[in-house]
Amino acid sequence: MNYKNVLGSLYISMLLSGCVAKLPYPEAPPTVRNGMITYSIRPDIQHEEAILSRSKTIHSSAPIYYYQNFGGGGVAVGLMFGPMGVLGNMAMIDANTRNDAEALAGKIAPNPIHMTQALALLSPNLTPAGTTAEGFQLSPYLMIVKGENDMLHFTTSIEATAGHWIGRYSSHIDFKRSLKQVTAGLDSSEAELLKASMEDGFKQALALFERDAAGELVATQEITLYTESLSPRFNNALLVKRVQEDEANITVLGLGAAETFPDLLSSGYHRLRKSESRIGVVN
Numbered sequence: 003m004n005y006k007n008v009l010g011s012l013y014i015s016m017l018l019s020g021c022v023a024k025l026p027y028p029e030a031p032p033t034v035r036n037g038m039i040t041y042s043i044r045p046d047i048q049h050e051e052a053i054l055s056r057s058k059t060i061h062s063s064a065p066i067y068y069y070q071n072f073g074g075g076g077v078a079v080g081l082m083f084g085p086m087g088v089l090g091n092m093a094m095i096d097a098n099t100r101n102d103a104e105a106l107a108g109k110i111a112p113n114p115i116h117m118t119q120a121l122a123l124l125s126p127n128l129t130p131a132g133t134t135a136e137g138f139q140l141s142p143y144l145m146i147v148k149g150e151n152d153m154l155h156f157t158t159s160i161e162a163t164a165g166h167w168i169g170r171y172s173s174h175i176d177f178k179r180s181l182k183q184v185t186a187g188l189d190s191s192e193a194e195l196l197k198a199s200m201e202d203g204f205k206q207a208l209a210l211f212e213r214d215a216a217g218e219l220v221a222t223q224e225i226t227l228y229t230e231s232l233s234p235r236f237n238n239a240l241l242v243k244r245v246q247e248d249e250a251n252i253t254v255l256g257l258g259a260a261e262t263f264p265d266l267l268s269s270g271y272h273r274l275r276k277s278e279s280r281i282g283v284v285n
Contacts, residue, residue, distance in 0.1 A: 025257040040137025041199040058103035064113040070148035073098040104255025105185040112197045118142035138164045155231035158203030168260040173206035175199040221255040226282040232268045
């Protein structure tokens with residue numbers, strides 16, 4: 003049992019219940035010179051705890067992660083019974099996560115690194131760095147989140163770093179399948195649809211990063227937002243800032259400083275389908 007993660011989950015539960023001060027929003031990226039964004043793409047797979055606490059990798063050679071929080075009464079309910087209640091609930095959650103991850107292992111073929119490498123070369127605003135010490139380092143990954151009725155939500159994300167700065171850019175793609183469907187193996191048409199959806203998702207996530215690095219993303223009105231891919235199981239509305247919106251999609255900025263990114267699905271910029279979201283006003 004990782005007690006650091008237990009304490010992190012306790013803190014997040016307190017945050018969601020309003021027991022602690024509000025987290026800050028992520029900082030803006032370093033200023034880009036001459037309008038040209040220099041980048042490198044991290045070729046290795048980050049440990050799951052560096053991406054999201056209590057997630058599991060499900061591919062041996064691609065950054066694909068799985069997260070779920072079903073099991074027992076959940077961390078929030080465990081809080082009612084003190085530290086032992088929390089530990090017991092989290093042990094059940096971890097067991098379910100591990101079982102699902104083992105069943106999902108190797109079932110998703112497209113590699114987020116290869117996709118992002120190809121897409122970045124097509125952008126006129128991005129220039130490959132000579133060394134990894136130059137410019138921004140990008141770490142693309144796919145996050146799969148289990149919701150109600152064992153439905154899996156797929157999110158393409160790019161984590162960008164430059165010195166001590168970190169940012170996260172995510173596009174929640176229009177592909178949702180049951181755990182049973184995916185573990186049984188997607189047929190060729192479904193696999194192609196997932197690949198196309200992921201390619202579009204990483205294209206959108208990369209565009210968010212580019213616009214933020216160019217100083218073009220402006221977070222304005224604070225709103226509440228619920229979507230299952232960011233708040234699975236407990237139906238919590240999250241505090242976010244609206245960035246842009248059209249008829250079908252909304253882009254928001256979620257709370258969280260760099261050090262809290264691994265504890266929060268919702269940190270950073272997120273492009274979401276409005277049909278999958280519930281948006282409210284802040285009183």
